[in-house]
Amino acid sequence: MTDHDTPVLSTRGLQKTFTIGGSFSRTQVRALGGVDLDIAHGEIVALVGESGSGKSTLARCIARLEQPSEGTFLFEGEDIMATSKRRATRKYRAAVQMIFQDPFGSLNPVHRIGHFLERPLRIHGAASGRAALEQAKRRLMAKVGLPDEMLERYPHELSGGQRQRIAIARALAVNPRLLLADEPTSMLDVSVRIGVLNLMRNLCEEQGISMLYITHDLASARYLADRIVVMFAGEFVEGGDAMELLAQPAHPYTRLLISAVPDPKRTAPFDPVERAQLRRQVLHPTECPWSGKAAESCSAEKPVFHRLSEKPEHWVRCGLYAPPADAPGTALEPAADDQENDAA
């Protein structure tokens, strides 16, 4: 059995660089710039940030759909990159399962629902023999709250929410220890979203599964996750206990994200002057406003993470060496920033 004190997943300095362009103009795009992430047993960690910030790249590296350019990661204490260099072992693929954003694209339309559950059960040897397979399929359907009769249906006969439940059941078929859920509710109709979130939370609690929940929706991250990590331009900028982090956001980027969540309860409209200031702090940091435990000196290669509180956990990346704002996918273009300064 695995030791419960070792994290399920632990990445160290994970980097991913993509090369784009043809043979004449080659450019390197850094999608992930050295990421350290620990996920404990049964823990739900939310990864938030705007699109293009590298959230999905991180998940794809962990799922081994992408080969990280640099860095290591341990899964239940085992150095995965060392034991299987090129591609994941079958054992690893069973232990780490992914749930994708688009339930309309992730189920092959020519197969009945039963097929999607049967395949992983067979391939990973979780059940064999007709009777055992049938029983396992029914058990999975019950877990995600769908009737057995649906096994005979085709994907197009199901609603988005039902399809996403099938995708979850398929992931559960192989008894995973870590789920990577990449915006699992953003394509669903709003009225069924909360149901899918509740289901994922229950499954994690009942079966001790850990989850990396990727989203740009801070409200749902707050609802679901134990811990939140904020990502900007391929790097972590702030992290900690979900409630603590959202109550006392330290990094200007986190505060910018929070200010962007529509909240009918907010009394005053968010101040544009303050927002312009936050933008400036994110894009052109001039000083590091945080103090706290810093084990080593800070540099652009190895910025210090300041610990704001121990319990509940809360840390923030050094404000001076911010991730490069010209990284791709950063929606905060300086041009808009300058205009707002003029307007202000």
Added chain:
Amino acid sequence: MSTPLLEVDDLSVEYVTEARTVRAVDRVTFSIAEREVFGLAGESGCGKSTIANAILRLLRDPAVIAGGSIRFAGTDVLALSPDELRDFRWRQVAMVFQSAMNSLNPVMTIGDQIADIYTTHERVSKKTAMVRAGELLDLVGIPRDRLRSYPHQLSGGMRQRVVIAMATALRPPLLIMDEPTTALDVVVQQEIMAQIKDLQQELGFAILFITHDISLMVELSDRMAIMYAGRFVETAPAKEIFDAPRHPYTRALMNAFPPMAGPRTRLQGLGEGVRFRDIPDLEAVTPNHWVAPSTDDNLITEAIS
């Protein structure tokens, strides 16, 4: 009370095919006053965009208006001739689409595209049109030198600002916005919303605002309607719907957005397979708050056979 700007009365729209006829909008009645922001919320496929397209007479085969009337400032929109329609669209009612930022012509500069509106609709000289195009960009906080830029040189948020500016170019009294921020990133989304609010206060147009994001809508709208399967299930002032939703579907929608403050409590959405059917006409609970009565009869849990 003066005549409202827009009156939609008992409107039904059907999609007619040989196999079957689908009623996308079913006997919908509402009105929008001058300078009012009216929000229309509901999930995909409930008929929100069909209403918007019907108001602008943009429906195409197989969609047909099966009944009801649309009046704009007293004029019957459904009776307009093609010539009158040309003038009605953009000058009276302008629309901002969800993918609007992709609707800019990629081979024309921003300035030429905006100037086009003035040379076509107001028959002014190219030079005057360009000056006014620059003024329009000022309005949404984009530097004038962007007039010479092509759409691909602008970010998504800036393109959306340009499209919104273009919609207001002829100062129409009503703007229809169909999910104007859905395709944008969260940070940019909030900025565009603030921009829309500022413009609305400055220019004083009314807005029909369509979205599935209720919390966004409550922030912006004066009054809102919740739509389900082609029917209105509730309409009231936005704050009132937010504070005291009455229809079970409205409550489910409100629940779909966890709060950003306060303790973490478990929320309950609409159950999987729960459907409403035969939604009755709205009844007034207070003079401003109308709800379709809901009983167990019209709430069904879809049995899967």
